[in-house]
Amino acid sequence: MATAAEMSTEPVSARGGPLLDVRNLHVEFRTREGVARAVNGVDYAVDAGETLAVLGESGSGKSVTAQAIMGILDSPPGFVTQGQVLFHGEDLLKFGTEQRRKVRGARMAMIFQDALSALNPVLNVGEQLGEMFTVHRGLSRKDARAKAVELMERVRIPAAKERVRSYPHQFSGGMRQRVMIAMAMALEPELIIADEPTTALDVTVQAQVMDLLAELQREYNMGLILITHDLGVVADVADKIAVMYAGRIVETSPVHDIYRAPAHPYTKGLLDSIPRVDQKGQELYAIKGLPPNLLHIPPGCAFHPRCPLAQDICRTKIPPLYRVSEVRASACHFWKECIGDDRPAADKT
Amino acid sequence: MTTAPQPTKPEPSASGSPGREPILQVRGLVKHFPLTQGILFKKQVGAVQAVDGVDFDLYPGETLGIVGESGCGKSTVAKLLMNLEQPTRGEILYRGEDISKLSGRALKAVRRNIQMVFQDPYTSLNPRMTVGDIIGEPFEIHPDAAPKGERRRRVQELLDVVGLNPEYINRYPHQFSGGQRQRIGIARGLALRPEIIVADEPVSALDVSVQAQVVNLMERLQDEFDLSYMFIAHDLSIVRHIADRVGVMYLGRIVETGADAAIYEHPTHPYTQALLSAVPVPNPEAREHRERIILSGDVPSPADPPSGCRFRTRCWKAQEKCVVEDPPLTVPDVFRGTAGPAEHPSACHFAEEKIVVPRDE
Numbered sequence: 118m119a120t121a122a123e124m125s126t127e128p129v130s131a132r133g134g135p136l137l138d139v140r141n142l143h144v145e146f147r148t149r150e151g152v153a154r155a156v157n158g159v160d161y162a163v164d165a166g167e168t169l170a171v172l173g174e175s176g177s178g179k180s181v182t183a184q185a186i187m188g189i190l191d192s193p194p195g196f197v198t199q200g201q202v203l204f205h206g207e208d209l210l211k212f213g214t215e216q217r218r219k220v221r222g223a224r225m226a227m228i229f230q231d232a233l234s235a236l237n238p239v240l241n242v243g244e245q246l247g248e249m250f251t252v253h254r255g256l257s258r259k260d261a262r263a264k265a266v267e268l269m270e271r272v273r274i275p276a277a278k279e280r281v282r283s284y285p286h287q288f289s290g291g292m293r294q295r296v297m298i299a300m301a302m303a304l305e306p307e308l309i310i311a312d313e314p315t316t317a318l319d320v321t322v323q324a325q326v327m328d329l330l331a332e333l334q335r336e337y338n339m340g341l342i343l344i345t346h347d348l349g350v351v352a353d354v355a356d357k358i359a360v361m362y363a364g365r366i367v368e369t370s371p372v373h374d375i376y377r378a379p380a381h382p383y384t385k386g387l388l389d390s391i392p393r394v395d396q397k398g399q400e401l402y403a404i405k406g407l408p409p410n411l412l413h414i415p416p417g418c419a420f421h422p423r424c425p426l427a428q429d430i431c432r433t434k435i436p437p438l439y440r441v442s443e444v445r446a447s448a449c450h451f452w453k454e455c456i457g458d459d460r461p462a463a464d465k466t
Numbered sequence: 467m468t469t470a471p472q473p474t475k476p477e478p479s480a481s482g483s484p485g486r487e488p489i490l491q492v493r494g495l496v497k498h499f500p501l502t503q504g505i506l507f508k509k510q511v512g513a514v515q516a517v518d519g520v521d522f523d524l525y526p527g528e529t530l531g532i533v534g535e536s537g538c539g540k541s542t543v544a545k546l547l548m549n550l551e552q553p554t555r556g557e558i559l560y561r562g563e564d565i566s567k568l569s570g571r572a573l574k575a576v577r578r579n580i581q582m583v584f585q586d587p588y589t590s591l592n593p594r595m596t597v598g599d600i601i602g603e604p605f606e607i608h609p610d611a612a613p614k615g616e617r618r619r620r621v622q623e624l625l626d627v628v629g630l631n632p633e634y635i636n637r638y639p640h641q642f643s644g645g646q647r648q649r650i651g652i653a654r655g656l657a658l659r660p661e662i663i664v665a666d667e668p669v670s671a672l673d674v675s676v677q678a679q680v681v682n683l684m685e686r687l688q689d690e691f692d693l694s695y696m697f698i699a700h701d702l703s704i705v706r707h708i709a710d711r712v713g714v715m716y717l718g719r720i721v722e723t724g725a726d727a728a729i730y731e732h733p734t735h736p737y738t739q740a741l742l743s744a745v746p747v748p749n750p751e752a753r754e755h756r757e758r759i760i761l762s763g764d765v766p767s768p769a770d771p772p773s774g775c776r777f778r779t780r781c782w783k784a785q786e787k788c789v790v791e792d793p794p795l796t797v798p799d800v801f802r803g804t805a806g807p808a809e810h811p812s813a814c815h816f817a818e819e820k821i822v823v824p825r826d827e
């Protein structure tokens with residue numbers, strides 16, 4: 118783990134708060150077609166040792182939020198226009214470029230869906246893993262290589278000693294994802310953001326990789342933000358969940374509560390629309406329509422054109438994140454109706 | 467008009483259809499892609515055994531699901547059925563006739579009755595053609611299916627059938643979302659009123675809410691047009707939902723096959739069990755008491771598959787027998803005559819029932 122000296126920038130007073138606390142984050146992309154409002158007030162927090170799943174369909178702003186947290190937003194055209202990213206209570210958005218670079222990799226790291234394009238194709242994996250130690254820790258090349266082998270063994274890549282000289286394309290998809298996990302783990306960060314880490318993998322390999330990730334997280338007591346669109350993966354590994362729609366968090370909840378009784382009609386729709394391996398099931402519930410174009414987000418609740426519970430107020434007033442319980446919140450004016458309605462959405466007309 | 471044989475269509479039925487004539491019979495199907503070395507003088511140094519001895523039947527009105535991880539040969543099977551690849555060996559019998567031996571008119575007539583829907587709605591539609599041209603293209607190849615003057619109206623009908631506005635006929639693919647593009651692909655597949663649709667991962671690229679819309683559409687069209695589906699997917703949950711019967715593929719072979727409840731609730735092949743146990747179930751209550759079978763290693767290369775049982779290198783039950791003897795796809799002796807749900811073909815020397823997906827009522 119990081120030594121006390123390396124953590125000296127952290128104010129002691131902040132140690133009680135969450136590891137990462139994102140508050141009212143806004144990100145927009147200024148493009149030729151107009152301003153795409155990709156992130157419109159995201160609030161979520163994750164603690165050491167905790168797994169937060171961020172769930173949402175493509176284009177809902179999951180990755181852009183992660184990029185803003187990591188400080189790797191494509192800017193221009195992307196700009197953070199509001200909000201705070203509190204890491205141990207300090208706002209990373211106020212850090213200078215150099216300060217942020219020091220945080221990245223060492224204290225928070227990211228795992229991407231597509232390992233092949235995230236890794237450097239012309240460096241062998243030993244060089245890439247070793248670079249983490251030569252650049253951040255000042256190790257010699259020889260020591261760095263030894264560390265690289267150690268890491269590869271840690272993520273259970275067979276024959277690590279021989280494979281340390283292989284290039285990314287010489288690994289299978291699952292093994293490549295392990296290399297990326299090794300990279301992210303190299304400096305033992307406190308927080309890992311994994312953006313669809315297993316989406317491109319086959320189901321048996323996906324299970325291997327998720328297992329490894331969960332094991333490492335436990336061992337190092339890391340905070341983990343797992344971005345996914347897969348409700349099954351969330352149910353399997355998350356402690357709590359934040360559901361995103363059109364750049365906003367529409368519901369946050371501990372994982373058990375949300376599957377039992379979703380408090381937002383979008384979450385409910387998603388849960389009802391997935392086929393299940395453990396049920397034969399009748400016709401699937403289908404949420405009508407399409408996710409909004411971020412250049413023209415509907416007024417009021419962004420979900421209202423697709424929502425079975427929508428009333429007039431939904432078309433005009435943006436719902437705040439209502440407190441549903443101690444630990445739950447929902448951005449729906451009618452969350453009480455939603456949560457109290459235990460009929461499957463498919464039965465409603 | 468067409469010379470395609472048009473026997474009277476039997477009643478569609480929901481369950482697998484033993485006792486009725488299959489519309490398609492696949493026997494000993496093999497496709498090896500040669501591996502060559504050298505640029506000028508190509509020398510064959512081996513072969514990718516993409517499909518290596520596959521048998522199955524497809525009955526009228528049913529959905530046969532094919533599942534398996536990437537590279538196991540699913541798309542190659544689809545291309546062989548579509549005549550887009552020539553088999554190395556084996557037969558594909560459409561109403562008793564081997565389609566790989568047909569040519570000319572007879573082949574054209576068969577092709578008309580078997581259509582395909584592809585995975586990627588972004589690359590499978592020609593970006594320079596209008597939606598009308600894309601959906602109407604099959605009429606160019608089979609002009610007798612619709613007289614020229616009628617085509618525009620037929621295309622508009624098809625748009626309506628798949629839930630798209632008929633006025634969109636002059637738009638281009640980029641003006642549509644992924645789900646809408648997949649509807650366009652389905653409309654094209656329906657144009658010639660085929661009997662069989664081979665759908666290769668038709669919803670894999672779509673978001674869950676849109677996926678449900680397309681799956682429901684396909685189910686509705688099946689009833690409406692009495693279609694037989696061969697539905698290929700790597701997503702076991704979707705296949706559970708849509709299929710009447712299921713075949714599980716591994717390294718170019720079908721390793722287990724049966725009615726959907728038999729495969730999902732009473733799998734007997736270790737690979738099927740591992741595959742099912744790895745599927746994340748959207749129920750957090752299940753995570754404590756679910757057994758996970760985590761397979762070690764990766765799938766071996768189809769250019770150099772293991773001897774004996776192809777799954778043995780990752781199988782926790784493998785014995786010496788598995789190294790030397792290739793297990794056939796038949797009902798294992800232990801289950802023969804039991805008349806229970808485990809009595810279905812499974813290519814394993816040590817087949818055993820194991821419930822890996824707890825049923826959720």
Ligand SMILES: Nc1ncnc2c1ncn2[C@@H]1O[C@H](COP(=O)(O)OP(=O)(O)O)[C@@H](O)[C@H]1O
Pocket residue numbers: 146148153155173174175176177178179180181182191194195411
């Ligand atoms: N580099 C970029 N340039 C312009 N717009 C972008 C860029 N990256 C993301 N966006 C916009 O942000 C939206 C959200 O993207 P993203 O966060 O990647 O969604 P997801 O939830 O699928 O991860 C996209 O639909 C797009 O409109």
Ligand SMILES: Nc1ncnc2c1ncn2[C@@H]1O[C@H](COP(=O)(O)OP(=O)(O)O)[C@@H](O)[C@H]1O
Pocket residue numbers: 499514515516534535536537538539540541542543768
């Ligand atoms: N045209 C081809 N030439 C050589 N190898 C091929 C060709 N098409 C497919 N293959 C190989 O055959 C195997 C099966 O591929 P495919 O049928 O696409 O599998 P799936 O659809 O199950 O992912 C893979 O190893 C693939 O690389």
Ligand code: SF4
Pocket residue numbers: 735736737775776777778779781782783784785788793813814815816817
């Ligand atoms: S035949 Fe042997 S190796 Fe193959 S699945 Fe059965 S037990 Fe495993």
Ligand SMILES: [Mg+2]
Pocket residue numbers: 179180181312
């Ligand atoms: Mg993303």
Ligand SMILES: [Mg+2]
Pocket residue numbers: 540541542
């Ligand atoms: Mg394929």
